[in-house]
Amino acid sequence: MPDAALPLSASALPHSLGAALARGARGRCPRCGGAHLFASFVRPVERCGMCGQNWTLHAADDFPAYLAILITGHVMAPVIIALGLRTELSLATMMGLVAAMALVLLVGLLRPAKGAIIAFQWWMGMHGFAPRPGRREAGRP
Numbered sequence: 001m002p003d004a005a006l007p008l009s010a011s012a013l014p015h016s017l018g019a020a021l022a023r024g025a026r027g028r029c030p031r032c033g034g035a036h037l038f039a040s041f042v043r044p045v046e047r048c049g050m051c052g053q054n055w056t057l058h059a060a061d062d063f064p065a066y067l068a069i070l071i072t073g074h075v076m077a078p079v080i081i082a083l084g085l086r087t088e089l090s091l092a093t094m095m096g097l098v099a100a101m102a103l104v105l106l107v108g109l110l111r112p113a114k115g116a117i118i119a120f121q122w123w124m125g126m127h128g129f130a131p132r133p134g135r136r137e138a139g140r141p
């Protein structure tokens with residue numbers, strides 16, 4: 001599918017990879033920042049309603065879930081250790097509390113992770129996204 005995004009002014013485009021990632025993580029269009037990136041919880045819109053960027057070109061696949069699990073594990077490990085050392089909770093209570101906290105964190109991170117990964121792929125010109133102006137791949141005209 002061709003990438004027929006509308007031309008944008010330089011000020012509307014993100015100035016850095018970090019800015020594009022932040023837009024994607026907030027669920028906004030990484031290219032213009034003016035419209036929603038997601039049509040449902042983790043399904044991106046086909047085209048941006050403001051700039052026309054085609055978001056069907058992404059290939060995030062399972063990476064958002066992997067990233068959300070990785071972050072959840074690294075956040076929950078010290079929490080579990082602290083709960084074990086500083087509280088007198090029963091094993092069942094602690095397991096229920098930890099499972100609920102991990103589930104909330106994991107589900108809460110899934111959409112920002114997917115938005116950031118889509119933004120990363122767009123910024124890097126991966127998977128059918130056109131390379132940004134001024135960035136050409138080696139060997140490409």
Ligand SMILES: [Zn+2]
Nearest residue numbers: 029032048051
């Ligand atoms: Zn847009």
